[in-house]
Amino acid sequence: MAVRTIGELEDRLDNALAWRRIELQTLKSQIRAAYKKSAHSPLTRALARSGIALLYAHWEGYVKESCQAYVDYVAKRRLRVGELNDGLLKVVLDQLNRRSVSGDESAMLALMEAVRTPDNARARIPRDTIVDTKSNLRSTVLSDILQCIGFDADTFLTKNNLIDKTLCDGRNAIAHGRDYYPNPDEFDSLHDEIMSMLADIRSTIMLHAQEQRYRRI
Structure with missing residues (x-):
């Protein structure tokens, strides 16, 4: 579904977050209940392990879906090259340069137009390639995505160890069959941290959309 207005963007972000929150909260309750009955039963272990895997799935899934919704929203603004913030400008010019180097004549002409008349040249935002979680959304990948769309990634720097060691390494250990x-x-703490970060992602996106921070300051 196209994201054309602020209202549609907000609905997309809220809907994508709501069902994830419900699912994770339900699993959190089940893990706690199973642990009270038997701390080391096969069911308790299975629920706890699946909880980490699902936390990661929703972490990657929401970041990807919400950032993609923002990119789609910005693309609908039909901005000129000269209007873009630094992050988006770098992405647009880099994409045109890559295509022109590979022999795409139309990309070369678009790049020349962008350089000569940035206030007239239409920004060709590569909507399908900006938000790439690389199937392993570590802190460096998150930082790359946020910088590409013009966000300040420093907000999440304090969470690097949580993202990389606790969440991603934990998920990978489970996915690769390790015990x-x-x-x-531990699960409750990670759950609360991840939900807080997803809420921060949502708030950051809405702030940038409402204040038109996709535009050059």
């Missing part, structure tokens, strides 16, 4: 088993307190 990683978080206790409920």
Whole structure:
């Protein structure tokens, strides 16, 4: 579904977050209940391990879906090259340069137009390639995505170790069949941190859209 207005963008972000929140909260309750009955039963272990895998899935899924919705929204603004913020400008020019180097004559002409008349040249935002989570959304990948769309990635720098070590390494250990088993307190803490970060992503996107920060200051 196209994202044309602020209202549609907000609805997309809220809907994508709401069902994830419900699913994770339900699993969180089940893990806690199973642990109280038997701390080390196969069911408790299975729920805890699946909880980490699902936390990662929703972390990557929401970041990808919400940032893509923002990119789609910005693309609908039909901006000129000279209007773009630095992050988006770099992406647009880099994409044109890559295509022109590969022999795409139309990209070369578009690049020349962007250089000569940036206030007239239409910005060709590569909507399908900006938000690339690389199937392993570590802090460096998150930073790259946020910078590409003109966001300040420093907000999430304090969470690097949480993202890389606790979440991504934990998920990878489970996905690769290793015996990683978080206790409920560890899961609860990670759950709360990830949900807070997803809420921050949502707030950041809405702020940039409402204040038109996709435009050059």
